Amino acid sequence: MSQLQAVLNDIDNNQELALERLFELLKLQSISTDSQYVQECVKAADWLVNDLSSIGFDAARHDTTGHPMVVGKLHAGSDKPHLLFYGHYDVQPVDPLNLWNNAPFEPALENTPNGKVIRARGAADDKGQLMTFVEACRAWKNVSGSLPVNITVFFEGEEESGSPSLIPFMQNHVDLLKADMALVCDTGMWDSNTPAISTMLRGMVGEQLTIIGPSLDLHSGMYGGPAINPIRVLNKILAGIHDDSGRITLDGFYDGVTEPTEQIKQQWAALNHDEAGFLGSVGLSKPAGESGYSVLEQIWSRPTFDVNGIWGGYTGEGFKTVLPSEASAKVSFRLVGKQDPIKIQQTFQQYVRDQLPEDCSVTFHSKDASAATVMPINAPEFGRAHAALCEEWENDAVYAGCGGSIPVVGHIKDILAMDSLLVGFGQDDDAIHSPNEKYDLKSFHKGTRSWARILDALATS
């Protein structure tokens, strides 16, 4: 029996223990965006330090001005490649809580028509995913006493809240984090039987804006008409960002957007994406993005603008004829290709200012700003990882785009001068960022086995 086969067997034999460990981590309410959960984030970081240490990693919690970082190292030999694995232990908020069928931080294994699932906030994004890698390391250590490659793991706790500490931490710890290549497990499979390697990630620009009109809330009977209503101003500004064909109207917005190569387009077309099924699963039927593009192209190769939240005036029970003093929105752009996030942020702010009536002012609170990342899928490591995935899943792994934004991949490139190999085991119906998030038990188990194989494949550099 090969050493790899022994490692895979060890993973199979220890599934229950692995699940128990994941449940411990899922119970910690590490919502990074809400300051009342600060201590839960610290607990999650400490849990990871302890767990890594139990495998033999030299692991430590690194406190920041935000939530702590966790870095662990396990040396295999100076002749071996060195890989940096990134994941995040923080999770999204859980509201609206009333739409959850179970408590979000009481993880449960549930039977569903599509197999067993792990139900909890963070099950898929990203605690379940990062633990596939940790469990793969554990199995290698159990069986062979060491890992086939040198590994540095790097977990952050601010991924869901704009990662304010990430760039300074990386800049101050280049030596600690520098390796030959990065591995990231925060993406999805093509379908439940087909693993995927990401070819690119969309970038992001996030802004919160508040339009201020009258200096106090007014009675619409007394002032309705002559007094400007900031909700009306906000509606008009936000409505003006898309034209009727779904294109974004900001000046120069599409600078740096390129069409995918013919080869990539053919590859995507060959996937025979089930558009009706993809949209139908969330109650929709018609692609709402730019006309002339397939659903996959809209997600994988086109930039977008979305309002993620809006509020103003009276929103409680009943009715109040108020003419409010201010109105706010949280918005985000997803970027592709070489779109410049800083330029787009400035263009957006200027567009808003240009639209303001004389009596209104605006404040901005900038969140994320990161460019899209395109992966070097022709590099040899990508081919080896691809082969390992094909073997585990007994199916051809696909090179897929990704509509999400994982800014750390850009920082890894910019600050650490490393490419990233993105492999993840999420499914489209995982409901990440939504009530009733889940992670397929199969994703957790075969994801762990996949990493065990990839580590083996990458050892022969």
Add this chain to the structure above:
Amino acid sequence: MSQLQAVLNDIDNNQELALERLFELLKLQSISTDSQYVQECVKAADWLVNDLSSIGFDAARHDTTGHPMVVGKLHAGSDKPHLLFYGHYDVQPVDPLNLWNNAPFEPALENTPNGKVIRARGAADDKGQLMTFVEACRAWKNVSGSLPVNITVFFEGEEESGSPSLIPFMQNHVDLLKADMALVCDTGMWDSNTPAISTMLRGMVGEQLTIIGPSLDLHSGMYGGPAINPIRVLNKILAGIHDDSGRITLDGFYDGVTEPTEQIKQQWAALNHDEAGFLGSVGLSKPAGESGYSVLEQIWSRPTFDVNGIWGGYTGEGFKTVLPSEASAKVSFRLVGKQDPIKIQQTFQQYVRDQLPEDCSVTFHSKDASAATVMPINAPEFGRAHAALCEEWENDAVYAGCGGSIPVVGHIKDILAMDSLLVGFGQDDDAIHSPNEKYDLKSFHKGTRSWARILDALATS
């Protein structure tokens, strides 16, 4: 000394007691729109029944499916005119609470550069105003043992929440409420030295709408582009209701809107309304209503559309790249002349439905729907009340429009076949519906004296 003079002296001599009584009423948290304050509304109704009874009224609380009504009668003689006085004891919600300088239900008398003010939620709208009438009745009873006219008082507790019980109650109690004419004290003065009689009230159509897109909240990275965002749909729908000149674009919306007569226009022009001061007091400088109309015309003779509240997606601390399942708004139209509220409600709903993309649906929750009311200002009672006001304030009382909506005036006309004389003592800076609501002590005191005079003036029918 005339009997009227004795009554006025009695009012002057009992100011402190009158204020104590008002403070008792202001302490009751009778927010009608929020179901957690149901018992406070009942307490306010009971307080009024007791107070009216102490004057000699035959008063009772009438329970409804909503908040109770209070009706009290004091007979003067069958040869005297019979007047119905209407007021409301419920108040607006107090949010945002952090903008109040004192607790909204702990009334206080404050010195300000413009004189003493009574500071509390409901001080002006409408508890302070209705108590001017009650105190005038008390003084008449004190001094002469009876009132100069037959009075029925009628207080409701749902004016700030759409008055759901009002029409059925009035329809079922026509005999109890029927009189020769109605008096309503829920409006303002022209300025702090100039009393006003209202010539018309704007009507209202209120709607809450919810746009539903995807069947669950989505991750904008995974679905941003092909999935329709209901906030975007809502923004576009609401932004489309005004054109660039401030006119409302709904089909047939201006049917029934007439320009004021030349006489009225001249009267309004002669008021020399301080537009800069009116807008400047709330931090604005430029009239935002339809171009081509003065501020007074925009408020007193033009219909409007306002969004009173909007919400959708993630609105908490931090950032969440959610693509929400739904988005909602509370909106209202103010109507003038003969605009048909039901037709406008239907036109609005149809407009929204016509704008909906294929994958969105909408639900409506209709609130108020009332037509505008135009007063018979040439009737003799109006002339007598006008003279009484001129005498009390030693200044020419003005016939003024009113931008607000007091639906009960329409119901009094339709159900009880009576005209209404609207006299009120509010000031523009009372901050009704806003934090730090106040009522000038002078309004309270001279308002009471004004009603004492008007009752006397109307006795000689």
